[in-house]
Amino acid sequence: DEIGQLSTAFNRMTSELDSAQRAMLRRHRELAALNAVANAVNAPAPLAETLERSLRALLDTLDLPAGWIFLLDGEQIQLTTWLGMPLEIGRREVATALHGCPCTIALTDKQSVVVVPLPERCPMREGKLNDAREIASHVTVPILARDHVLGVLGIASADTHTFSADEVNLLEAVGQQLGIAVENARLWDDLREKERVRGQLLEKVIVAQEEERKRIARELHDDTGQAITSLMVGLRAASDTSEPATRTRLDTLRDIAAQTLESVKHMARELRPALLDDLGLAAALERYVAGYRANFGLTVDLQMTGFHSNGRLSSEVELALYRIIQEALTNIAKHARAHNVSIVVERKACAVVGIVEDDGRGFDVRAILESAQDESKLGLHGMRERAELVGGRLQIESSPGAGSSVFVEIPI
Numbered sequence: 217d218e219i220g221q222l223s224t225a226f227n228r229m230t231s232e233l234d235s236a237q238r239a240m241l242r243r244h245r246e247l248a249a250l251n252a253v254a255n256a257v258n259a260p261a262p263l264a265e266t267l268e269r270s271l272r273a274l275l276d277t278l279d280l281p282a283g284w285i286f287l288l289d290g291e292q293i294q295l296t297t298w299l300g301m302p303l304e305i306g307r308r309e310v311a312t313a314l315h316g317c318p319c320t321i322a323l324t325d326k327q328s329v330v331v332v333p334l335p336e337r338c339p340m341r342e343g344k345l346n347d348a349r350e351i352a353s354h355v356t357v358p359i360l361a362r363d364h365v366l367g368v369l370g371i372a373s374a375d376t377h378t379f380s381a382d383e384v385n386l387l388e389a390v391g392q393q394l395g396i397a398v399e400n401a402r403l404w405d406d407l408r409e410k411e412r413v414r415g416q417l418l419e420k421v422i423v424a425q426e427e428e429r430k431r432i433a434r435e436l437h438d439d440t441g442q443a444i445t446s447l448m449v450g451l452r453a454a455s456d457t458s459e460p461a462t463r464t465r466l467d468t469l470r471d472i473a474a475q476t477l478e479s480v481k482h483m484a485r486e487l488r489p490a491l492l493d494d495l496g497l498a499a500a501l502e503r504y505v506a507g508y509r510a511n512f513g514l515t516v517d518l519q520m521t522g523f524h525s526n527g528r529l530s531s532e533v534e535l536a537l538y539r540i541i542q543e544a545l546t547n548i549a550k551h552a553r554a555h556n557v558s559i560v561v562e563r564k565a566c567a568v569v570g571i572v573e574d575d576g577r578g579f580d581v582r583a584i585l586e587s588a589q590d591e592s593k594l595g596l597h598g599m600r601e602r603a604e605l606v607g608g609r610l611q612i613e614s615s616p617g618a619g620s621s622v623f624v625e626i627p628i
Contacts, residue, residue, distance in 0.1 A: 252277050253390050263401035267297045274390060280371055281345050287367035300346055319356040322368045328357040328388055330379045349374040357387045361395035419605050433487040436480050444477045497534040498523045512549045515556045522563030533626050536602045537570055543599050544572040544622045552576025568628055573621040578614045
């Protein structure tokens, strides 16, 4: 009859509405779980902390009691995160993970595994949850990145129900999120290690260069300089006892030798100024700037504060500052077409600051640094690397037509 048909239709509609509501709640829970894990993964933190926060967020959102994360390290599997169960169960899981455990399929075949009921060889049978309930079922999904297995994510339950396909799909999506986090963390670790090794190698190269500079400068000063001086003395003696015509030629040769001696001394100072080792940064820079003014005809203002009332800086910091300022002045002489240069070096309580400015034609800093051909970038990178090797930072500011400035700060 009509009432019966209406009742049947109403019951069907009620059932469909109830199913739709359950599906909506399930979908909402899945999205909440994915969002919680995404927030944990995207937060800046070490990998172990990221994995623990991700697992905790997943368990809290899905209202599940326990879970774990294993990561592969070569051929070995390592327990990384373990929540809701005694650690000893995890250690037994590691011991059996590659020896017949059903969860091995997640590692070898990249397939999720739902284990219910627990087989006799499953380590989960031998332990309980932290709340004393027994583990009745668990699911293990692979942690993947670019189709490579990096580990497994496992979730345990005290209920004997089989995890649904939707729940497994959700956990697989979480496994992919974790895979991206693990891969990114390892890439960053590799990059940091490469940077550390590169820094060590660069430091060794710079130390070797400075030692070689010192050796060559010493040989130029002691051996070559003395040889030229002896030659000049001999030419002078020969000139005093020679005929006028020969004396003129000998005096010319003596003048050439004197010029060569000055060039040798200049080369020795450029390679490694003795003043830097003997008297420190202030004296070495004052001497260098005086020669720079004479050689290039520029107006150079040098101001150094905080050096006379304090002890010397470490040799590494003095050398780094000297070379950075030297390179900056060399670049100005080569490229800037400047008339005036200002150098300020200030020693503060915790750092020493150096600023080199010029009124030259300027340049596009980014274009130079990104150029594959321009050799100028090597000098700019070299200054920055010298600063970083002693824990400092270097900033270069310039634009076409507006001069340039080099700022360096090194902690002391």
